[in-house]
Amino acid sequence: MMQRTMNMTNSDLETTGRTSDPMSEVTSFRGLETRSVHAWFGKHHALAGVSLRFPERTVTGLIGPSGCGKSTFIRLLNRMHEFIPSAAMAGSVLLNGSDIYDPSEDPAMIRLKVGMVFQKPNPFPAMSIRENVLAGIKLAHLKRDNHDDIVEQCLTRAGLWKEVKDRLDASGGSLSGGQQQRLCIARSLAVEPQVLLMDEPCSALDPGSTLRIEETIKELAEKITVIIVTHNMQQASRVSDFCAFFLTDGGPGYLVEADSTRKMFTNPSDPRTADYVQGKFG
Amino acid sequence: MSTVVQSPDQSKVEPQRPWAVKRVVRATNGLRLAVFAVIAAGITLVTPLANADGWALAFLLVNLAWTLATAARLGAKERRDAIVRVVVSSLAFLAFVPWLSIFVSTALKGYKGLYPGYLFNDMRITSYDDELTFGGVGHAVVGSLIMVAIATILTLPLGILSGIYLTEIRGRLTFLVRFIVQSMAGVPSVVAGLFIFATVVQSMGRYSGLAGGVALAVLMLPTVSRTAEEVLKLVPDDLRSAGYALGARQWRTALMVVLPTVRAGLTTAAILGVARVIGETAPLLLTSLNTNGFVWNPIGGTLGSLPTYIFAMFMYGSEYSVARAWSGSIVLLALVLFFFLLARRLGGRNERRTRVGVGKAASTSAGTK
Ligand SMILES: Nc1ncnc2c1ncn2[C@@H]1O[C@H](COP(=O)(O)OP(=O)(O)OP(=O)(O)O)[C@@H](O)[C@H]1O
Ligand SMILES: [Mg+2]
Numbered sequence: 001m002m003q004r005t006m007n008m009t010n011s012d013l014e015t016t017g018r019t020s021d022p023m024s025e026v027t028s029f030r031g032l033e034t035r036s037v038h039a040w041f042g043k044h045h046a047l048a049g050v051s052l053r054f055p056e057r058t059v060t061g062l063i064g065p066s067g068c069g070k071s072t073f074i075r076l077l078n079r080m081h082e083f084i085p086s087a088a089m090a091g092s093v094l095l096n097g098s099d100i101y102d103p104s105e106d107p108a109m110i111r112l113k114v115g116m117v118f119q120k121p122n123p124f125p126a127m128s129i130r131e132n133v134l135a136g137i138k139l140a141h142l143k144r145d146n147h148d149d150i151v152e153q154c155l156t157r158a159g160l161w162k163e164v165k166d167r168l169d170a171s172g173g174s175l176s177g178g179q180q181q182r183l184c185i186a187r188s189l190a191v192e193p194q195v196l197l198m199d200e201p202c203s204a205l206d207p208g209s210t211l212r213i214e215e216t217i218k219e220l221a222e223k224i225t226v227i228i229v230t231h232n233m234q235q236a237s238r239v240s241d242f243c244a245f246f247l248t249d250g251g252p253g254y255l256v257e258a259d260s261t262r263k264m265f266t267n268p269s270d271p272r273t274a275d276y277v278q279g280k281f282g
Numbered sequence: 283m284s285t286v287v288q289s290p291d292q293s294k295v296e297p298q299r300p301w302a303v304k305r306v307v308r309a310t311n312g313l314r315l316a317v318f319a320v321i322a323a324g325i326t327l328v329t330p331l332a333n334a335d336g337w338a339l340a341f342l343l344v345n346l347a348w349t350l351a352t353a354a355r356l357g358a359k360e361r362r363d364a365i366v367r368v369v370v371s372s373l374a375f376l377a378f379v380p381w382l383s384i385f386v387s388t389a390l391k392g393y394k395g396l397y398p399g400y401l402f403n404d405m406r407i408t409s410y411d412d413e414l415t416f417g418g419v420g421h422a423v424v425g426s427l428i429m430v431a432i433a434t435i436l437t438l439p440l441g442i443l444s445g446i447y448l449t450e451i452r453g454r455l456t457f458l459v460r461f462i463v464q465s466m467a468g469v470p471s472v473v474a475g476l477f478i479f480a481t482v483v484q485s486m487g488r489y490s491g492l493a494g495g496v497a498l499a500v501l502m503l504p505t506v507s508r509t510a511e512e513v514l515k516l517v518p519d520d521l522r523s524a525g526y527a528l529g530a531r532q533w534r535t536a537l538m539v540v541l542p543t544v545r546a547g548l549t550t551a552a553i554l555g556v557a558r559v560i561g562e563t564a565p566l567l568l569t570s571l572n573t574n575g576f577v578w579n580p581i582g583g584t585l586g587s588l589p590t591y592i593f594a595m596f597m598y599g600s601e602y603s604v605a606r607a608w609s610g611s612i613v614l615l616a617l618v619l620f621f622f623l624l625a626r627r628l629g630g631r632n633e634r635r636t637r638v639g640v641g642k643a644a645s646t647s648a649g650t651k
Contacts, residue, residue, distance in 0.1 A: 040297045049295070079301065088297035101300040 030096050031056040031225055032077060032114070032195050037091035038252075039072045039081060046072045048252035049091075052244055054195070059217055059226040061236035061261065063276070064246030069253030070229045071119075073246070074197045077227065078114035079107045095195070112140050115193030119200040121180035123172030123187070129155075130168040132183055136191035150190055157219065158186035159212030178205040185213065189220075196220060198228040202235065214239045233277055237265050245273045318344045334383040342372050388611050395609030404586075406575035411600035419610050421576040422591035423617070425491065428580050429570065429587060430556050432495025433502050438552050441506030442541070445551075448507075449514040450522075450536045460511075467504035474500040475565030483569055491580035494570030494587065498559040506555040513547030514540065546628060553625035557618050563589035588614045 032054040039047035047069040054060050062070045075081045077093055079100060092099045100110045115136075123132050133151045137144050144150060151168065155161040160182040164175070172183055181204050188196060198217075202210040217226050217239045230236050236243055243265075244258035257270045268274050275281055322340035326332055331340050349368040353361040395414045403418030444463060448456055478497040483489055517540050525535030541548070571584040572594050588610055595607035 036295070038295050038297070082299070082301040088299050090295045090298050103300065103304075107301065 029053065029055075029094075031058070032227070033094040034073075034077070035092045035094070037073070037076055037093060038089060039069065039076055040086075040088040041084065042086035045252040047076075048254045050246075050255045051091075052255065052258055054225050054227055054242075056225055057221055057223065058241045059221045059228065059239050060242045060244060061240035062227065062229045062244050062246065063231070063233070063236050064253070064256075065248070065276070065281070066231075067253070068246040068248040070246055071199050072253070074116075074199055074227060074229055077195070077197055078111050078116055080111070080116065082107075108140070112136075112191055113193055114195040114197060115188040115191065116197040117181075117185050117188050117199065117201045119203055121177055121184050121204060123175070123180050123183050125171060125173035127172055128169045129164050129172055129175070129183060132172040133186050133190050135187055140191060142191065154186040154189045155183075157189055157216050158182040159209060159216060160186060178209050181205060182209060182213065185216065193224060195225040195227065198226065200229050200231065202230070202232070210235070233265075233279065237261055245270075245276060247272060247276075314348075315345075318348070334386045335379060338375070338379045338382065342375065346372065385615065388608060388615060392605070392608030392610075392612040395605045396612065400609065401613070404575045405591075410595060410598040410603040410606065412602065414602055414605060414609075417606075419588070419591060419606075419613050421573060422586045422588045422610065423613065424576060424578070425570070425573070425586040426560060426588045426617070428491050428578075428585065429495040429498055429566070430560055432492060432580060433498035433559060434552055434556060436496065436499040437502045437506050437555060438548075441503055441510050441551065441555070442548060444507040445510030445514045446536055446540075448511045449517075450532065450540065463504050463507050466500070467508070469500070471501055471562050472564040472568070475568035478565065479568040486581070489569060489571045489584045490582065491570050491577070491585035494566050494585060495580065497565035497569045498562060501562060501565065502555040502559045505558045506551050509551035509554055510548055513544045513551060516547070517543050549628045550625045553621050553628075557621050560618060560621070561589055561614060563593055566590050567593070588617070 034050055034052050036049045036051050037047065038045070038049060050073060052060075062074065064070055072081065076089060077100075081087050081089060089101075093101060095110070095113065099105070100114075124135060127135060130151050131138075133154050134147055136142075137147075137150070152161060152165075155164065160179060163179060164170070164183075172180065175183060181201060185198075185201065202213055205213065214235065217228065220226055221241070226239075228236075228239065240261045242258065243261045245256045245264065245268075246253050247256045248254070257264065257268055257273045259268065264273060265277050268277070319341060321344055322337050325340040325344075326337045329336075329340075331337070346368055349364055353364045356364060397415055400418040400420075401423065402420045403416075404421035405417045406421075408417030444459055447453060447459060475497050478493050478500065482493040482496055486493070521539055521543060522535055525539040526532075530538070566587050566589060570587065570590070572590040573584050573586040575586075577583070577585050592607045592610040592614065595603045595610060598604075
């Protein structure tokens, strides 16, 4: 992935005719970038030195065994990490070149731009399906007037429209687990984030809904950046353009290898990656 | 060249918390508040505003003025933020004023009677209007602690059991139990004292610490069982389901899954109950009366306590005895404060321990491949 992104940025730079000095590269990179990011929970060093680039309009899969820090990493990308009282971090996360941890940044605005879907479905139980989809717009005081269109469009993209179109006023909690998850995806799409983080979004879904979600992810990638954590290797190979493999040796989790998905699954540079994607461990 | 890392980044990096308020900012804020406090004290000297309440009002006004002055050069959003913040924190502060003024006036009136031996001496050989460097409140503290301990031993199991009945068993009598507990909360303390006088004191034939403890228990039970019920209600049903799905019976689940989860909350329930009754006077006047010396036997006869000590000193009415009453009030307040801090400490520590435990469990399970 680094290679690809480097190449991409370099060719961008060449076409714009600028010299490739590192500073101009920084400002010209669009998308999300982390620079030697570390994470701690109290004294526990959970993640060490992860530098990754997520170019605009791509899907990146984060893979790795349980406990290697994928969720921790993804929560660092939209400043959800800081809700854990003992949490600390180091390094920087850049969204389109500006550091999201800069003191002048408003974390609420960051989270509006970098949305998140959680592993466990969490629709708001006191709201109807329709209100759930529109919740982000209401909560963030966004001005939209075509609410009905937004509801239909988001639910369709999340693959839920057909099932719920006749009961939009039912409670969000009255859906099945998989339907709830798709409702949550629809909810996060409604605020039109620039980046969507998904932490094992399909672990509660049936194969049909999973495929529908994967199609949605691919459609989304035409407009936004998607970062998805998954334990399903087929899913990673189906939806992602790039893959990043995390590992822990008992200590902090770290990035082993990041590259284009095809390379990661056919000819990875690190033997541990090869073993992992072939299901030999983890 | 693609990213390949052989092993974790070994370079030394310091953990940071970029989202936390910077220490410099916090220090300047604290310094500013201190300066404002001094200015407010100055204002109380030159204007009709006086005492703790006047000072608090002056302090608020100074803060508000400062915020308005600085907010003028901010953007609309920041200005709204700053003003809302100062209004909200002022209201919070306002709620704090009565507490502050009780505490300050008690401290001002009572500090004269405090000397190192005050906590360890009793009033056996000291008369109520002796010099303030004689005698002490030790016997009253001991008596209060004995009776509160009796009350806690009686109410904690009962309170937890009724909480469990109301949240776990949810039997047919739920409504009745809740009704009785709630109406017990409305029983005037003097009535509770009379009731114990008519039962325990008269059947034993003498006043005693035990009777006092039982009277306090009557008043403490509603607080403890209400709090226990609220705390138990917070346990997510998932946890109960997990217990049942392991084949556990209801009472095993309640005992081994639900109760340990809320240990911190139950500690708080007990201590809130203690703080509720430690200052009760009326029931003790009817059940345990007062003594002037150390008594350790809860069934041997009358037993002193802090509230009755304060009451007796006030009733005596001489200058020194009233000063003693105020000093006793300081000790009582300090005791209540101590119990509240203990509740926070115990609650907080338990919570932290479980959190760390969860983290450890997760990392060990992650380590086994
Ligand atoms: N809230 C927390 N408090 C303390 N430690 C935590 C916390 N959350 C995670 N950790 C620790 O951080 C490490 C990484 O956890 P993380 O949840 O990021 O793993 P993961 O890669 O997402 O695993 P999984 O695939 O099982 O979801 C683990 O060792 C875990 O114990
Ligand atoms: Mg995870």
